[in-house]
Amino acid sequence: MPYLLRPALLTDAPAVTELLNTVDEIEIGRRETDLHTVEADLKRPDIDLARDSWLVFDGDLLVAYGLLWDDSGDERIDVDHYVLPEHQAGGELILETMRVRALEQARANGAGRAVVHLHLNAEPTLDTSLIERRGWSVVRRYHVLERALDPATDLAPGLPDGVRIRPCATDADRECVYRLYQASFAEHFDFQPRSYEQWLNDVYAAGALDWSLVWIVGTEELGDVGFLISRDDREAMGWIRSIGVLREGRGRGLGGLLLRHAFAVFAGRGRETVGLGVDTANATGAPQLYRRNGMTLHYAVDTWEVTHN
Structure with missing residues (x-):
């Protein structure tokens, strides 16, 4: 069965929370994502869910999630990307639509390019070769203490x-x-x-x-x-x-x-x-x-x- 890609709705917040907690368990060993935090992200006034969010389903199972927002009003665009490790092809579906949307937003801001940032765990569930071959590289490291x-x-x-x-x-x-x-x-x-x-x-x-x-x-x-x-x-x-x-x-x-x-x-x-x-x-x-x-x-x-x- 092919993957289904669609925008997120506010009612998807529980499913997104469950996906992120599954990723948490794999990456850091425990569940640390709260429902209200996901709901707050989906309700951000600067996000149009129809254009700035992506869900990927394998049947009824949510396997990947992406979100894009624009804090700079210029060329800098931020994105989130989460995927279950056995569904890299589903996560890859988001990457291309995210690229198109980021460039569209930056150009709407009057910029000639989009400089996109994504925060990933140092040992992520995402196969980073998928983004490296698209030109992504690590520019900074943060520690959660x-x-x-x-x-x-x-x-x-x-x-x-x-x-x-x-x-x-x-x-x-x-x-x-x-x-x-x-x-x-x-x-x-x-x-x-x-x-x-x-x-x-x-x-x-x-x-x-x-x-x-x-x-x-x-x-x-x-x-x-x-x-x-x-x-x-x-x-x-x-x-x-x-x-x-x-x-x-x-x-x-x-x-x-x-x-x-x-x-x-x-x-x-x-x-x-x-x-x-x-x-x-x-x-x-x-x-x-x-x-x-x-x-x-x-x-x-x-x-x-x-x-x-």
Whole structure:
């Protein structure tokens, strides 16, 4: 029986979640995909499911899934691709339609080419020879780190004189976190400048955000210089989505204070594990910071890139 290729519907979210958890089990040894996260992806306001999503079925079994979105408004296009290992031919069906759609979107943005990024586990279920022969190559590696938590020992850190950590409690605080994010991440690989409204859409896209789990760090001398955004809606673990400190605030231990503050809050909420992702080539010292604070490798993710003209 030939494969069936069609766009996704919101009602397909449970089947997509099951596929992604099957891939999780193969790639990282446990199921870590939540239904609400898949639903949030399918509901993104910048995605037209009829053109930007793909499902491949073998009979009634969903065997491959693809999604495309455009954060840059220019040539950069992002995609997801998941496939069961024994159905590579089904996954391959998505690659060509994804290529056509990525170039169409980039040209609609006024760009002459599409530079497409795909994040894959370092040992993926996808046969990477299928994308290598289409011109894809690895341009970056990320590590997903994790750390066990203990409410008896993961206590709120003592703050040095002149240092404060406060929750993101007001609209003004949210705008402050936005400015700190844009400034502290501006030199990072894959950073895309966003308006405040776009950034809010981004932080809400992965699901409801509890702003009490977002903190700002500052000093009397420098004012607000850093932030940490975390979330507690993932079944597998508490999650630190992003942490940043302005250049002028680095080297003062502020990132470590934010981390340990988050560890204490998650431990107090009954979480046993906390995780985050980091660019292994990050030049701000983030990988070293995380190691010093007890975080260890869970799995690795590669960023693959291809240019379509």
